[in-house]
Amino acid sequence: MKQVDEELYQIIHRAKRGDKEAYAHLVKHFKDPVYRYALGMLNERMDAEDVAQEAFVKAYSAIAGLESEFAFTAWLFRIVSNLAKNRLKTRMRDRDLQTEVHETMMIDDVTPDPFEKLSMEEALARLTPEHREVVLLHDVQGYRYEEIAQVTSVPLGTVKSRLFAARMALRKELRKGEQP
Template identity: 40%
Template sequence: MTEDDILLIRLAKRGNPDAFARIVANYKDFVYRTAYGVLHHKTDAEDVTQETFIKVYQSLRSLRDEHNFPAWLARITARNALDWRQRHWKHRSEPLEDNQVTSGVNPHHQTDVRMEVEHAMQQLGDDYRTILVLRELYGFSYEELAEILALPVGTVRSRLHYARMQLREQLQQEGRG
């Protein structure tokens, strides 16, 4: 997070619409990828992204420390995505877009790995998938995850451990051990 972001947040908290528009522009991909990581559905992730920024706009003034903005935003996004999933009870998914996962040199191998990991992630429960996305894609610390998910740190550690074990088992079943 940059000093420019902190300044934008302070200006937006004072009601500056241009500052809030820049915050949206700066963080829309972060919010979308977080929502998509939970939902695995493009249209739903787009809807959750819009809902999230509406909630952020409505509650930005309650943010006490601008330095905590990324964790605060991730918490709102994850909760919105989980609420959306529960409200709409959708168990559909779409493949990740090519620019969302990159590894390896061979594009066919990369596609195979991406599809296998995505399939394995879909087999995980919402709680496990959400915590893996927030930790492995965004690198949130255990303490930040505890705050985002409103869980004790011990539960975060335990849930991450079991999520990784389940993901490993799923990948081994698919021949990717």
């Protein structure tokens, strides 16, 4: 991933060998980027905090098996990505269940104003998880295409096409609220 300096490399190496203090340093170093990424994926602070915390717990229990210290950042963000996607799936199931209950009870939903402008966060939240992921990693976190391919475990061409499609979808969402 991003250039890992020698000191960080050594800290990751020590954490892999079971040094709890070194792992605590990694958590401190990566907590803000991990939280921002989770927040961008989930658009909800509490869920983002939960996912970030869960990611660090999972990483701690599996760090000894990490093949290369240089892969740590991609590996950590892949954990966050998978947890966030799982959380989104759970939300969708819950939302579907609520919709069924509402329909059964015949409760009318409030129709949103079609001319209401969306914020960037709201527009991002309307993207698919795959599209949101590449936008957040590239445009917000500043990762290169190759690094995103590592984090997401998809080919480079897929990263580029997802980013293009995500930007088009984002533009469309942001323009929905504009009056003709």
